[in-house]
Amino acid sequence: KGAVLSQRNVVAAALQSEAWYRPVTSEINEVYINMVMALPLYHIFAFMLSLLGMRSGYTFILVPNPRDMPGFVKTLSKQPFHIFPAVNTLFKGLLDQPNFKDLNFSSLRISQAGGMAATEQTAKRWLEVTGCPMVEGWGMTEGVAAGTANVITDRKFNGTIGIPVPSVDIIVVDDNGERLGLHQAGEMCIKGPNVTSGYFNKDNSDDFTSDGYFRTGDIISMDEKGYITLLDRKKDMILVSGFNVFPNEIESVMLDCDGIIDCAVIGIPDENQGEAVKIYIVPVDNNVSKSDIKEFALDNLTGYKCPRHIEFVSELPKSNVGKVLRQKLREQHMLDNPQTFS
Known part of the structure; x- marks a missing residue:
C-alpha cells in the first residue's frame, strides 16, 4: 500500500517534532547540534528526523552499517553527539558492547526510542550507562512518523508511548467503531494535519472512522492524563x-x-x-x-x-x-x- 503524503503532511510533521524537542534543544549552547543517524534513511522514522534536522540546522552523523557494532562505537567516539534516535534493539546492541560505556556522553540530551516497543530493561541500562533517559514515542508512515511522544524533559521511563503531539487528536474504538473510555483496550484512531488522506489507488472507506479518524491497526489504552499504553498490533x-x-x-x-x-x-x-x-x-x-x-x-x-x-x-x-x-x-x-x- 502506498500512503499518500502531501506537502502539508510533511511540513506539519517537521513542525510538530520541532515543537516537541524545543524544551531541550533550545538549551544546547553549542554551534552545532549533532544527531546520530543510524536508521535507514528511507524509513519514515529517519525521514521525519531528517526533515527536523534540515529545518533546525542539525549536523547528521551518518552510520551506514549499524550492525557493525564495534565500528559504530568507534564512529561515536570521534565527536560529541546530542540527539540519538534508535529502535530498542539498537540501543540494546550498543549496551552489549564492552567499550560502549567508555564513550563520552556529556553532550547527549535526547535518546529517542521509536520504530518498535521499547523495554524497561533496556531503558534502565541506557540511563545507567549514558545518564540520558530513553524517551519513547510512536508514529507511522501514514502520519509522517509524528503521533505521540513522552515529555522530552522526563527523566523516568514509564512504559507508555506518551501523549499526542501538538495538533494530533486520538480516540480509542472497539471493533464496531464505538468510542471506548479510559483504561479500555481498543484500536487507536488518529487525526491531524500530518495524517494521510488515504492509500494510493485503493478504496479507503474501511481505513477511516465515520468522523474522519485514521484507523492505525494498533491496540492501545489511555489513562486519565492522556498517556497511551501501546499493547500491540491488532493483527498480532x-x-x-x-x-x-x-x-x-x-x-x-x-x-x-x-x-x-x-x-x-x-x-x-x-x-x-x-x-x-x-x-x-x-x-x-x-x-x-x-x-x-x-x-x-x-x-x-x-x-x-x-x-x-x-x-x-x-x-x-x-x-x-x-x-x-x-x-x-x-x-x-x-x-x-x-x-x-x-
Whole structure:
C-alpha cells in the first residue's frame, strides 16, 4: 500500500517534532547540534528526523552499517553527539558492547526510542550507562512518523508511548467503531494535519472512522492524563480461550529471564484454545533449557499468557530498522507444521 503524503503532511510533521524537542534543544549552547543517524534513511522514522534536522540546522552523523557494532562505537567516539534516535534493539546492541560505556556522553540530551516497543530493561541500562533517559514515542508512515511522544524533559521511563503531539487528536474504538473510555483496550484512531488522506489507488472507506479518524491497526489504552499504553498490533494479538494476549507484554517479561538475549512471540492454532502462545528464544548459550523458560513464565505471567510452545533459534527475522518480523515467524511455523493450518 502506498500512503499518500502531501506537502502539508510533511511540513506539519517537521513542525510538530520541532515543537516537541524545543524544551531541550533550545538549551544546547553549542554551534552545532549533532544527531546520530543510524536508521535507514528511507524509513519514515529517519525521514521525519531528517526533515527536523534540515529545518533546525542539525549536523547528521551518518552510520551506514549499524550492525557493525564495534565500528559504530568507534564512529561515536570521534565527536560529541546530542540527539540519538534508535529502535530498542539498537540501543540494546550498543549496551552489549564492552567499550560502549567508555564513550563520552556529556553532550547527549535526547535518546529517542521509536520504530518498535521499547523495554524497561533496556531503558534502565541506557540511563545507567549514558545518564540520558530513553524517551519513547510512536508514529507511522501514514502520519509522517509524528503521533505521540513522552515529555522530552522526563527523566523516568514509564512504559507508555506518551501523549499526542501538538495538533494530533486520538480516540480509542472497539471493533464496531464505538468510542471506548479510559483504561479500555481498543484500536487507536488518529487525526491531524500530518495524517494521510488515504492509500494510493485503493478504496479507503474501511481505513477511516465515520468522523474522519485514521484507523492505525494498533491496540492501545489511555489513562486519565492522556498517556497511551501501546499493547500491540491488532493483527498480532493472540486469542487464547477468549482472552486477549499481547505478544509485546510477554516478550518484555521474558527478556528478564537469565540466558535469553532476544525473543519473539506469535499465536499458533490450537484445537482446545483457539490459539496458543509460541515463543522463539535466542539463548545466550546452551545452559538455558525449556523447563527453565517455562518455570520463569509461570512465576511471572498469568497462566493463559504462558508460552505452551518454545523454539530455540540463532536469530530472529528483523527489518532493516531492527523490528522483529512476526509475520515471517508465522509463515515459517506454517511451513514446518502444515497440518495445524489445514
